[in-house]
Amino acid sequence: MTRRDLITFFTLSFMWSLSFIFYRVGVPEFGSIAFASLRVLFAGATMLVFVLLNPKNRQGIRTKWKLLTVVGLFSTAIPFVLFSFSAQSVNAGVLAVLNASVPMMSGFIASTFFNDKLAKKQILGLVIGVIGVIILMSENLVGEGVSGSGLLPLGYALLGCVGYATGANITRNYLQDLSPIPITAGSIIIASIVMLPIGLYEFPYGKSISLQAWVSVICIGVFSTAIALVFMNQLIKNIGPTRATSITLVIPIFAIFFGYILLNEALDIFAIVGSVVILFGTYLSLNLSIKGLIRS
Numbered sequence: 001m002t003r004r005d006l007i008t009f010f011t012l013s014f015m016w017s018l019s020f021i022f023y024r025v026g027v028p029e030f031g032s033i034a035f036a037s038l039r040v041l042f043a044g045a046t047m048l049v050f051v052l053l054n055p056k057n058r059q060g061i062r063t064k065w066k067l068l069t070v071v072g073l074f075s076t077a078i079p080f081v082l083f084s085f086s087a088q089s090v091n092a093g094v095l096a097v098l099n100a101s102v103p104m105m106s107g108f109i110a111s112t113f114f115n116d117k118l119a120k121k122q123i124l125g126l127v128i129g130v131i132g133v134i135i136l137m138s139e140n141l142v143g144e145g146v147s148g149s150g151l152l153p154l155g156y157a158l159l160g161c162v163g164y165a166t167g168a169n170i171t172r173n174y175l176q177d178l179s180p181i182p183i184t185a186g187s188i189i190i191a192s193i194v195m196l197p198i199g200l201y202e203f204p205y206g207k208s209i210s211l212q213a214w215v216s217v218i219c220i221g222v223f224s225t226a227i228a229l230v231f232m233n234q235l236i237k238n239i240g241p242t243r244a245t246s247i248t249l250v251i252p253i254f255a256i257f258f259g260y261i262l263l264n265e266a267l268d269i270f271a272i273v274g275s276v277v278i279l280f281g282t283y284l285s286l287n288l289s290i291k292g293l294i295r296s
Helices: 003-030 032-053 055-063 065-087 092-099 102-113 120-136 152-174 180-202 211-239 241-245 247-262 269-285 290-295
Strands: none
Touching: 003 032, 003 211, 003 247, 032 055, 032 065, 032 180, 032 211, 055 065, 055 180, 065 092, 065 152, 065 180, 065 211, 092 120, 092 152, 092 247, 102 120, 102 152, 102 241, 102 247, 120 241, 120 247, 120 269, 152 211, 152 241, 180 211, 211 241, 241 247, 247 269
């Protein structure tokens, strides 16, 4: 892993963590499912511009449209819908911990189906990282973690995580000859077509939506989805699906930090200790070498 990859990794963590802020602003007005649908639609519109401006991107999508359809469904459309349903009865702490299981799932898929084995150091790092997320989100895990229909919402979230892990492995193993832009454009545009009827059905017609809510859904679609997935697909190609999806361990750190800075949320000792544990686990899971990074 080069220094450039590491910068991309943390930049992407920053971009995705902002989605938590956007969700908190927009979801109360749009509703979780309508907000997720609009997120994908704005992301699809953004990537459509890249497709129209560059014939090479269109050619790449035409040659790999079947695989891009699978990636779009598994990495975007299905997980977004599943997490939207889950978020209606599962709190943020539980969702963050479940989301942190993505790199483990990705590693299992990679080693089982693609013979891409993880080193013991990386496995240990993933376990430590998940423990750090549990510590970080411990306050949100206490009390009413799940309401409503019991384990079913947890199953939705876990299936969404399986989708993320599957899509990342398909991208690494079958789309290496495409650049990140046609991969992202093809998969998101296809996902936006799938999400369009859901968005139309769930949109809160007749309700007054504030400018802040519209800005939040546009920003999460353009920056925290379209542009962020371009970086993610590049990262998957460079360092592999398991190390790339380890980003789910770091995102809660940024999310809590921005919640503290922008929303005046509490920052306690668990957040600090959990963040340190996560960073140590991430260091191991990425199989980093300080000397190698300095040389690069």
